[in-house]
Amino acid sequence: MATELTIQQVAAATGLSVHTLRYYERCGLIASIDRAASGHRRYAADDIRWIEFLTKLRLTGMPIRQMQQYAALVRQHPDAAFGERRQLLIAHRQAVLQQIRQLEENLAVIYWKIQHYSKLEAQVQTNGNVKPSNAPV
């Protein structure tokens, strides 16, 4: 096929480093990549798509271990085990939703604190100082 990319091109395309690409292959996240006669890796379009999906799992906080499980399912049963794969993704989706909820909860406190500082600053502008407080600042 015409579109066979070198490792460096794949790095540029996916945002991963060449080191990380080799690391992912070594630890089983990526199946063995085709080689040129020289032994150099030649990535196919499918490989790129798989790597792009992997990075989405990573960016949503899935640990390498779990990605390895998922990758193993895909590799061992390319045309089956959809139920298992789906279950794994559903569990992950739950984790991500939970993570977003937690971020939003804590973010609310940060919003509050920023506003609080605005008020204190305004006090400094008018009074020259702030009245003592025992609240954590």
Next chain:
Amino acid sequence: MATELTIQQVAAATGLSVHTLRYYERCGLIASIDRAASGHRRYAADDIRWIEFLTKLRLTGMPIRQMQQYAALVRQHPDAAFGERRQLLIAHRQAVLQQIRQLEENLAVIYWKIQHYSKLEAQVQTNGNVKPSNAPV
């Protein structure tokens, strides 16, 4: 004051381990905690509130380094430097909002994939197999 807690009580209250509490103090995230005559730490209510805020920063992904900067500002200028502290939190808020956006973007792909697996499974139910595809699975 009546409400002076031991390190273990604070661990239970905040969800941090006693190790982490000592570590946070050692690296300057928490100012020196009062000691009993024995040398044992005695945490005041204010300390707990500060630690709770710290954990919100951590849980939203703020690195220890940045928390140290923030803690230093609070410690060095307890009744001033509101502008600087506010700027730091505003920058962090931006980072968190960005993080949430990214999670949501990638989550959409995971949703799609789950649905895709549902369809493939349905195909297996009716056809006994799936038609070959060159899309990454």
Next chain:
DNA sequence: TTAAAAGTTAGAGCGCACTCTAAGTCAAGC
């Protein structure tokens, strides 16, 4: 009074996810 539990410190160790190095092979341009 004494055993067990909880506290202290300095410093070592760990798990994760990369990230880099060394020593060598291969490819592309002058």
Next chain:
DNA sequence: GCTTGACTTAGAGTGCGCTCTAACTTTTAA
């Protein structure tokens, strides 16, 4: 032909954020 840069491997190193250990002291409950 030769240099420069990209590629290969196995394995070592890094940074982060804890987490644990060893050796010791203090508190608590039986």
